[in-house]
Amino acid sequence: MNREDLANLIFPDITKTIEDYEKEYPKRNLEEGAMVTRFAPSPTGFMHIGHMLAAVIDYCLAKKKNGVFYLRNEDTDQSREVEGAVEYIRSVLAHYDLNPDEYEYRDINEIKGNYGPYIQSERKEIYQAFIKHLILEGKAYPCFLTQEEMDSIRESQAKDKRRIGIYGRYAKYRNLPVEEAIKKIKNGEKYTIRLKSNGEFSRKFKFNDLANGEMEFPENDIDIPIMKSSNGLPTYHFAHLVDDHLMHTTHVVRGQEWISSIPVHYELFKTFNFKMPKYIHIPLILKKDGDHVRKISKRLDPEAKMSFYEEKGYPTYAVIEAIMTIANSNYEAWREGHPDAHFTEFEFSPKKMSSSGALFDLDKLNNISKNYLSHLTKEEVYKGVLAWSEKYDQEFANILKKYPDYSMQIYNIEREQKKPRKDYIYYSEIKSKTWYMYDEYFKDVTYNFLDYNMQDVKLILNTYIDQYYHEEDSQDEWFNRIKEMCDILGYASNMKDYKENSNNYKGSIVDVTNIIRIALTTFSNTPNLYDLMQILGKERVVERLQNV
């Protein structure tokens, strides 16, 4: 009995060879310098801000020169798979307009691209052909170590302060004669397939990562599992090798946590004599927790999940800008010079990327978002709030649809000017800043007139309605009338006078306008009163002032 018998026993149905697959996945026909990138999440049902960083960079790179950005579903760990996860990822990518060129969406029965399947569990035979090849060549072997045995190996290694893993003398089945392996398999013993590592731990090799530059690692000498006993699917490392080779990925963008697997990937590619893709290991997004930092966590940090940004109603533009700022810190300066360019026009440089982790700064995002919203037209703001509300606040959406022009007037307050007003950060807060403009919400309101005397409040409001409110006034006329009223009622119309001789007055113009403001909106902080009154219109103004 020989290795061929073993290989056929393990993979009786695998008849294609790796040469067959090489032919099925020919080199891509792309222009010089075009990059092929991939977004390869595992379908765990959420999308992390770190995933987003990778996706944005992938997209940016691929779009640079008519390359390809494809989506690959890494579902080799089926115990972690969550229903609907791929649809969710598709929706997030679509929301941010990062649609892949090649993909496979099972739920809507859509597949695009010639390098599929793009779902790993559908590529089982492909991986197995590659593994079979390795077994035939004596470069992989079945390992019959049980979970308990491995646990005790790890424990003893930890105790003796040795490196952990199945290597050297711990690789008990590495040199098991083929006959015995066959016998064990026929006996029904469980096994995993391990790589028969050729590496020497004491030997170092140099590796160039586009983000981190040159690094030195010891060779891998661990007989890593490449196929799981549980479902016959490959481990991440092996799938990475096969897929990125066959799909002709040119650039692998992934988190820093993968750097430590480079020795493994290096050996794997060398074993098949495949060309390695270029790697860009991107910084981990960290979070400050007390006085230490840690990897941002979907469980502890709401902002780790992309759903957070959608629920808050951050414009997608702002989120991408913030992410690009993390990707390359010179992005902001570039943006200043190219205010209208698409982010893919930016010359992203992996070298300029920070190689350690980065804290994600919500303040920064807020600032970007605020600036962005302030430069939209009123129509764009309306569209954005409406879209958000349709999803998260149907009641408000209905009101918006009922009063489109009125709503846009509200969004236009202090907007069409060189330095526009900046008071919205994200769409979800617009309602809380404008609800009082709608009669539907302005019902049964309670006023808080601070410590103003109600007699004075009523006097001011009544006097104002009776004598000083003229809807058709210009802003200057309007303001002059208020000043006039202040003088008559004993309030200072000039703040300097008031500051100098506050005892001579009952209060100041600030008190008067605030009282009107509160009566109209319940808030003492609002945008420009004159604008509000113009938009509310005479009927509402009079009604609200009288209702107090």
Place this chain on the structure above:
RNA sequence: GGCCUAUUAGUCAAGGGGUUUAAGACGCCACUCUCUCAAGGUGGAAUCACGGGUUCGAAUCCCGUAUGGGCUACCA
């Protein structure tokens, strides 16, 4: 423990031997403008982890130390 890797203000960071009394952005503080708020304007506080070298000269190069982070699964 082992392997990788990093360390410039609260955050993201520029700077790779002299042009740096260390950019810029966000945040913070103060003042100012002002009918409140949001903006705007002006100004301010705040950073080269530590110790040794190399050098006329070090944030920058070298060596240690400390600290942070990642990995060390039949998870990706």
